[in-house]
Amino acid sequence: MQSLNQELSDYLPDSVVSHLNAFAGIQPIEVPEHTRRLLELSQHYSDLTGGAFDVTVGPVVRLWRSARANRLSIPSEQTIKECLALVDYRRVEIKGRSAFLTKRGMRVDFGAIGKGYAVDRAWEECRALGITSFMFDLGGNIRVSGEAKPGMPWSIGIRDPFETESNLGKIEIPDGWAVATSGQYERFVEIEGRRYGHIIDPRTGFPASGLAGVTVLAPDATTTDALSTGLFILGPAESIPVIRKAQVEAVFIPDKQPTELWVTPGIQPRLTLFRDAKVRILPGW
Ligand code: AMP
Ligand code: MG
Numbered sequence: 001m002q003s004l005n006q007e008l009s010d011y012l013p014d015s016v017v018s019h020l021n022a023f024a025g026i027q028p029i030e031v032p033e034h035t036r037r038l039l040e041l042s043q044h045y046s047d048l049t050g051g052a053f054d055v056t057v058g059p060v061v062r063l064w065r066s067a068r069a070n071r072l073s074i075p076s077e078q079t080i081k082e083c084l085a086l087v088d089y090r091r092v093e094i095k096g097r098s099a100f101l102t103k104r105g106m107r108v109d110f111g112a113i114g115k116g117y118a119v120d121r122a123w124e125e126c127r128a129l130g131i132t133s134f135m136f137d138l139g140g141n142i143r144v145s146g147e148a149k150p151g152m153p154w155s156i157g158i159r160d161p162f163e164t165e166s167n168l169g170k171i172e173i174p175d176g177w178a179v180a181t182s183g184q185y186e187r188f189v190e191i192e193g194r195r196y197g198h199i200i201d202p203r204t205g206f207p208a209s210g211l212a213g214v215t216v217l218a219p220d221a222t223t224t225d226a227l228s229t230g231l232f233i234l235g236p237a238e239s240i241p242v243i244r245k246a247q248v249e250a251v252f253i254p255d256k257q258p259t260e261l262w263v264t265p266g267i268q269p270r271l272t273l274f275r276d277a278k279v280r281i282l283p284g285w
Contacts, residue, residue, distance in 0.1 A: 025104025045226040053230035058107025059083040080205035116225025143178035161212035169273040178221035182228035183213035218248040
């Protein structure tokens with residue numbers, strides 16, 4: 001996991017991703033296999049979500065990150081527009097062993113998929129070693145194997161996005177499956193009385209809003225990481241075709257009171273609520 005982070009993190013100036021970004025618009029660079037695979041997987045999830053998930057959103061993420069650090073005002077419309085012009089996953093060229101961001105200023109940010117990818121690689125290594133019952137949790141990106149105890153499947157708590165010290169309930173996870181949650185309640189900035197999160201809608205350049213959290217269940221952690229972010233941006237209605245196509249399960253928690261959980265039908269038999277909250281099938285399903 002550490003070596004993957006050294007390769008994929010855009011926070012580390014010496015990472016492969018940082019080199020890739022530095023050569024944007026200049027020339028292709030040779031990248032190691034994990035970076036290449038992750039770029040290809042990212043394009044797949046971008047296609048699947050109609051571009052809501054897009055790892056080239058880096059310039060806009062950076063813009064809002066600095067607004068958050070300075071706690072001043074939100075970025076100007078002009079600056080947002082300039083950064084948005086650099087966002088387009090179709091402008092990432094992968095050829096043989098090399099990758100190229102075709103426009104100067106483009107930046108890849110694997111923040112929404114890298115942890116899930118790392119969990120999958122670690123999960124596979126454990127399985128290959130013959131370990132059968134275990135669970136990985138990398139910053140909320142979870143994948144399980146086997147059972148928690150003989151006869152008892154793994155189950156994962158769903159954090160209450162409005163009261164983050166406690167859980168709303170728990171979900172049973174099938175053997176081998178993964179679960180991840182995207183929400184704005186952990187990393188956001190309050191500017192002029194409004195909360196701005198860290199998940200950016202590439203269609204507007206603004207942080208996505210409307211939901212408190214989205215939890216996705218899928219057979220692997222790369223999918224749950226990428227899609228929890230993608231569905232958070234798309235919102236419940238636009239997510240339905242994506243959920244059907246990808247054959248995943250999801251829980252949406254709208255950003256309103258009283259607390260409601262909007263779930264896909266496959267979630268219902270796996271869900272145990274700890275407290276009073278309304279559970280309903282995703283409207284429009
Ligand atoms: P997650 O916590 O998995 O939902 O990922 C959030 C992180 O993904 C952010 O902190 C950004 O680094 C990055 N990100 C933000 N918006 C997007 C987007 N639309 N597509 C892909 N990655 C994004
Ligand atoms: Mg994610």
